[in-house]
Amino acid sequence: MSHLAPSSSRKIRSVWVSVTRVPRTLKEEIYVSQPPDFVDKDNPQYVCKLNKALYGLKQAPRAWYQELKTFLQTSGFKNSLANTSLFIYHNGNDYIYVLVYVDDIIITGVPSLVQAFQFALAQRFSLKKLGPLSYFLGIEATRSSRDMHLMQRKYIIDLPTKTRMLDAKPVATPMVTSPNLTIDSSTPLSDAKEYRAVIGSLQYLSFTWPNIAFVVNRLSQFMHQPTDKHWQAAQHVLHYLAGTKSHGIFLCSDATLTIHAFSDADWGRAHNTYTSTNAYIVYFGASTISWSSKKQRSVSRSSTEAEYRAVANAASELRWICSLLSEMGIVLLVAPVPYCDNVGATYLYANTIFHTRMKHRVIDYHFVREFI
Structure with a gap:
């Protein structure tokens, strides 16, 4: 120009x-x-x-x-x-x-x-x-001299009207820990349109709501045949949102130019298939910029294997973010750091000797080692 x-x-x-x-x-x-x-x-x-x-x-x-x-x-x-x-x-x-x-x-x-x-x-x-x-694709942006707050308050206010839950009482958590939801939990719904509409709305809402990412991912797995237990869990999320309308993401202007990520996995939680769910969250300084919660495609034979796959996914996201920041002219002060709370996975990418018990995860193994 x-x-x-x-x-x-x-x-x-x-x-x-x-x-x-x-x-x-x-x-x-x-x-x-x-x-x-x-x-x-x-x-x-x-x-x-x-x-x-x-x-x-x-x-x-x-x-x-x-x-x-x-x-x-x-x-x-x-x-x-x-x-x-x-x-x-x-x-x-x-x-x-x-x-x-x-x-x-x-x-x-x-x-x-x-x-x-x-x-x-x-x-x-x-x-x-x-x-x-100030308002872009349903996301409200409130800016001050030091930070920007991204939230979807108007979107959340409209949800109870669509689902006829205007009198929903707030709850402290987005999901109860028990019972574990499965495909055959209780009685199938006679009409699943409302359930699917709510889950679709929650998927869009998770753009600024990392703490509902897991439950939305979990409930999305039953879209083809939801039951009344799944519907109760979806309503529980709406009750949680009723008390947290103004929550969202803070992007600080004075954030340090550092990136770190945390990854985790729940080993074999899906009792009908015994697949694991891996998740990661990425921070730019103190601001959350990326997160994900997804079911793994295959069954892991150990918690180390499930956690290691989560580390590989987090490392892949970190590489993409680094590439994007490089194009934007932003130079990181230190190398990005992925954190993992599993001792076995930590020892695995620190050990130069490749274990035969992990040979079916050879690509993830070498990808993470190269990144480290």
């Missing part, structure tokens, strides 16, 4: 804009039938060849993305390899980050550069400026 001059100001500004998606050029040869009120009476059997993408066309989203991507790249932005929705502009010590979700865009960087880029974007597309970042 040659018309943008570097700025000495280090203040960062984040804004939210929406771009109107006008018809975009198609690379494929596509034909459509004639519109109902515009049929050629002399040639009613003819079809129309599209020069531009119509709204609702299967190829329209990709055509729009390619149009926007081409504009950003010709303006000096680079498309991130770690996240294709992120575009980065670098000029000296100044950066602009553009995060794209369809036609909603977050722009952050040095104020003077952000303003100049907004002007250039408005010259090319029909632009609606929505002001400083």
Whole structure:
């Protein structure tokens, strides 16, 4: 972007804009039938060849993305390899980050550069400026001079209305420890639509709610045949959310440039299949930035094996985050550190001699050792 001059100001500004998606050029040869009120009476059997993408066309989203991507790249932005929705502009010590979700865009960087880029974007597309970042895809952003708080309070308030639980009493935990939920727990629901709708809503809510990640993952495993016990567990989560509407994620501006992760696994907890669930949570300084809770694909023969697989997943996430930060021009002061509470797993990646009892986990073993 040659018309943008570097700025000495280090203040960062984040804004939210929406771009109107006008018809975009198609690379494929596509034909459509004639519109109902515009049929050629002399040639009613003819079809129309599209020069531009119509709204609702299967190829329209990709055509729009390619149009926007081409504009950003010709303006000096680079498309991130770690996240294709992120575009980065670098000029000296100044950066602009553009995060794209369809036609909603977050722009952050040095104020003077952000303003100049907004002007250039408005010259090319029909632009609606929505002001400083405050509400994006259902996530509320409250910003102060030292931190940013991300939460989904409005989304949580709407949930009881949909599920007819306006009088839900708050509880202290998102899930009870017993009984252990299985596929054949109690009586199957006659109509599972409401259960599936609630679990789908909770999956979106877990974007800013790490402490419900495990229970949402657990309840998602029974979507095909939920029972009344599963429905009670889902309602328990709604009771928990009733007392924690304003909870969310704090991102501190003065966080230290360090990354560390904690991983864990529950060995053979799923009593119907005896598979384990592994989880990790990643911190940037003191701020939570990534988390996951997933069922492992195969049965582990020991707790060390289950925990080691969790460490490998955490290490993979750390590598991706490091790659993303490197593209963003952020240099870490120290190497990322994965933590594990299993002594056997710790000894395994510290030991240079590979044990035959772990030979079926050879890829995870060498991946973690290389990372360490």
